Amino acid sequence: MVNFKKIKIISLVFFSTFLVLTISFLHPFGKPQAVEMDNYFIKNAQVQTGSNNVVSSIVFDYRGLDTLGESTVLFTAVMGISLILMKKKYEQNS
Amino acid sequence: MSKIVKIVSLITLNPIIIFGLYIISHGHLTPGGGFQGGVIVASIAILILVVFENDINLSKNLFSLFESLGLIFFITLAFLGTFKNTFFYNFLANKFWFLGKTIHFGINQGFLNSGGVIPLMNLAVGIEVASALSLIAVLIMSKKKYD
C-alpha cells in the first residue's frame, strides 16, 4: 500500500517552496508597476459615474456582471441550503 | 434567554437597523455599500433567533420573497440599460435629475443625489443580502426542520 500521508507531506513541501519562489518574483510591496487600468479608474470613475466611492463604482458599474454573479452565488447557496435542510426524504431513483 | 438580555437587545434593534440603512444608502459616498449594510441588517435576524429562541417565528417565505425581489430589482436595473445602450449601462448618471448630479473630479464633501443607478443597485443588493443571510440563519438555527 502506498503511504498517502508521505506523498501529501512531500507535495505540500514542494508547493510551499514553489509559492515562496513565486512571490520572490513579484513587484515589491507598495510599488505596483502595471497600474494603467487603476489610474484610469481613479481619474475617470468619479466623473463618469458620479459616485465618490471608486470601489463602489467599479463594483456596480465597470464590473457589474461580477456583482450580479456574486449575488447569484449567494442566491444559489441559499437555494442549496433550503433544499438540503428539507425534512422529506425519498429513496434515490435515478 | 433572560429578560435583561431580551430588553437590551430590543433597545439595540433600532440603532442596528438605522446603521445598516445608513451604510446601504451612503454606499456611493463612504466606505460600505449594499453587501456590508445588508450583513449588518441581517445580524438583527441572528440576534432575534438567539435571544428569543422559541418565542418568535420568523417566516421563511417572507425572506425568500424579499431575496427574489431584491435580485429581480437588481437585474431589472441592469436590463434597463439594454434598451438604449448596453446591459449594466449607468443610465441615470450625469442626467441632472434623480440621482444624476454632475460631479467634478476632486475631493468634495459628498452629495447624496449622485451616482446614477449605483445607489439603487446598492439598495437592491442590500435587500438581497440581508434577506439571504437571514434566511440562512433561520434555516440553520431553527429547531425543527421544515417540510
Place this chain on the structure above:
Amino acid sequence: MISFIFLVTILLIVIGTSGAMFKRNLIKIVMSVNIVGAGVNLFLIALGYRSGGVAPIFTNAPSLNMVSPTPQALILTSIVINLAVTALLLSLAVLIYKEKEK
C-alpha cells in the same frame, strides 16, 4: 526580495491547504477553506497597495494619492462568495453529523 506581507499570505495559503488535506474533522476542513480564502484575499489586496496611499474614496479624502481600487472591488466579491460557500459547507456538515447520530 521577499516582502513580509506576501510571505504571510503564502503562510496562510499553505496552512489552509495542509489543514484541508490532513484534517478529518468537518468543521476543521471548513476552517481551512476559510483560511485559504483569507490568504488569497490578503494577497490580492496587498497587490494593489501603493506606499502612502489612501482609500480610493473622494469624500473628504486626505490626499489624492490613492491605492489601486480594482483589487478591493475583487475581494469584495470574493469575500461574499466565500461566505456563501462557508454557509453551504457548514449546513452540510451539520446534516452529516445528524445523520451519524441516528
Place this chain on the structure above:
Amino acid sequence: MIHFIILIIAIPLFSAFLLPLIGKLNEKLMKFWVGLTLLLTSFLSIFLYKLILEKGTLAYTLGARFPSLTAPQGFPIRIILIGDALSGFLALFFLFIVFLSFLFSLKILDGYHFLDPVRSQNALAEAQRKQALLEISKSLTRKTSNGVDKFYTLYLLLLVGILGFLFTADFFTLFVFYEINSIATTGLIAFFRNKECFKSAFHYLAVFAVGSLFLLFGVGLLYSEYGFLNMAIIAKNIQFSFLDKVALSFIASALILKAGIFPFYFWKPEAYNASPVPAVILSIVSSLSALYVLFRISFDVFGLNIIFGQILILFSLLSIFAGVFLALRENNLKRILSYLAISELGYVVLGVSSGFLMSNTESGFKAIEGGLFHMVNDILDVGLLFLIAGIILYISRVRNAFEIRGFARKHPILAGFFLFGVLAISGLPPLNGFASKMMIYESVFHLSPVLTIIAILGSILVLAVLVKIFASIFLGAPSEENRDYQVIPKVVIAIVSIFIILMFSIGLFPKQFVTSFVNPAAKALISQQNYINSVIH
C-alpha cells in the same frame, strides 16, 4: 441584435430568480416556466450562432455607451463577453442537450414520489402506494413541497454558470462563474438528501472551494504582472515570464479539476453517483465547458507552449487509462459510467493539445477538429449511457450492475439502446464515436504513432468494460429478485431515440457535420490574433 450574447446569460438568470416565487404557486406552472426559458434560450443561441457566422467574432462590452466600445483608451476597462464560432456552436449544442435532459427530468423526477416500499406484496404496501398517489394528486394541484422547485432553480443556475464559462473574456468573471458552477452542482448532488449524498456534496464543495481560490490566486498573479483582467489584452501583452507560468499552472489546475481529467478526477464518480441523472448530464456539460475554457486560456491567451502541450497530452493519456482501469474494478453502474466519462474526456484533450503541438500543419488542424468533434460525441455517447442507466435505476432500483439480470427479455428496446451506446462510445462504425475517434487517431499518428496505439488500446478496453456490463445486465434469464417498480414512460423512450437519431446522423454524415459546424469552430480556436483583434482594434 448584438444584445443576444448577454441575453443568453441574463434570461435564464432572471428566470431562476423568479422561479422560487412561481414554485410556491404551482408546480406545473413552474415546470412550464423552466421549459419556456430553456426554449427561449435555445432560440437565442441559434440566432446568436447565425449572427456570429455572418459577422465573425462578436465582442460585447457590458456597461459601455455602445457594445462595440471595447477599448476606449487602447485598453479594455469593462467586462467584455466574446462570442466566436466555437463558443456559439458549443452554446447551441449544449442548450439542445440540456433541453433534452430537462424533458427527461420531468418524467424521472415525477416518479420519485412513488417511493413506498413495494418490495413486499402485501396489502399494507398497496395501501401505502395509494396514499402516495393521493399525495401526488394533492401536490400537483397545490404548491410544491418536495424540493423540485429548488432542483430546477439550481438547474437553471448551473446552466447560467456553463453559458458564462463559454462567453466570458474576463478572468475574474471566470472565477465568479466557476463558483456558480460549483455551488449549483453541490446543491444538485445533495438532491436526494441521504447520507451518501451529503458526504459527496461536502467533499465536492470543499475541493472546489480550494480549487476556485487557486484560480483566484492565479488571476491575482496575472493582475500583478499586467494590471488587467481581460483575457484579450493579457494575450496581447503576454511575455511568458516565470510568474506567467505559475499563473497558468494555477488556473489550468483549477480548470482541470473542474473538467475532471487525470490528476484531479477523484470527485467525479462520487458526485455522479449521488446526483440524479438529469443533473449528471448537466454536470458533464459543465466539465466540457471547463475544457473549452482550458483550451481557450492555454492556447489563445498564453499562446503556444510546447511543454504545457506535452503535459496536457500526458494527462490525457493517463486519464484515458485511469478511467478504464478504475472502471474495471467497480460494480456500481453509475460509477462505472463516470469513470468512462473521464476516459472519454481524455480523447478530447489528446486531440486538441496534440493539434496545437503540430500547429500550422494540416494534420494539426485535423487533430483540433477531431478533438472538438469528440466534445460533441462525448456528451451524446456518455449522456445516452447515463440516461439508460437512469432508466434502469428508475425501474429496478438496483445500483449494483452485477445484480441485475436478464433485462433484455423484459425490455428489449432498452437493450438495443444500450448496445448503440456501447458501440458509439467505443468508436465502432457507423456511429458518431467512430468518426471523431478516427480523426483523432489519424492525425495524432503524425505526432507520434505511440499516441495512436495507446488511444486505440484505450478504446478497446472501454469496449471490454461495457460488453461485460451489457452481458451482466441484459443477457441471461431474468431473476426473481429483480422486480420492476415502474414502467418506462414513453417520453423517456422518445428522448433516448432522439439521442440515437442524432448519433446515427452524425455517424453517417461526419464530413458534412465537420465542415458546417466543427471547421469554423476550430478556425476560431487556432487564431489567437483574431481573438485579440476582436477586443483591441
